[in-house]
Amino acid sequence: MTSLDIDLVLVPVDGSEASHEAVDYAVEIAREYGATVHALYVLDESVVRALETGAIDEDDVAADTESFTESVAERAEAVGVTHSNSIAYGFSTQVKTVHPGSVVLDTAEELEADFVVVPREPVTGTPGEVLAKAAEYVLLYASQPVLSV
Template identity: 75%
Template sequence: MADLDIDLVLAPVDGSEESQEAVEYAIAVASEYDATVHAVYILGEDVARAIDTGAVDEDEVAEDTASFTDAVAEQAAEKGVETNTSIAYGFSTNVKTTHPGSVVLDTAEDLEADFLVVPREPVSGTPGEVLEKAAEYVLLYASQPVLSV
């Protein structure tokens, strides 16, 4: 079996407990392979619509997501893992093909990620979590190895 060559682990997050668990696995993989973790915060449909209509200020959303991504960076630093973060719209009011799964795969391609860690659908079935809609799509279409947790 060939060894994996992993330089960048992509972890899509949405602030949920499931995405926090995925980050923990991403950090563990990155630590093992001396890689960097990139956490991309995927904004949900409600937030994307609110920004588009001006009901929510984009800068406020960025500040809100920063608390989660800052915690990711702190957690990674404790393990000696470098992190980068970004924010992406998981939905578009103009482009029908934009959804969380395609955003994750596009981000992986743009960043040349070598490994993906995606949260699985929560057992509770709580509606509205952004990434629960992405996991199956990413598992089906990713060209990189994927760990679904």
């Protein structure tokens, strides 16, 4: 049996309850392997459209996601895991190939992530639960190991 060499665990999140569970798994994997956790907050289509039309301000979106990213920081720091985070548009009104799954995989490549923990939940129609749509895509096309929770 070969051992994994994991330096960075990527966990895409969307503020859902399943995202909290995925963060817990990502932090534990990072702790076990002495790795860093990076939480990628993926914005859903309605938020992206509102940003593009000026209906909401980027600072307001950043403030809304801050409590979730603070929760990631608390969970990581509680077990001594280094962490970072970023926010990405999960959709584009101009580029058809931009969707939550491609955003997760592109970020994994850019950050050279060694492992991805993606929340997988039933599609409920709740706008914040954007990653349910991405889980299957990430599982099919990721070049790194993926844990779907």
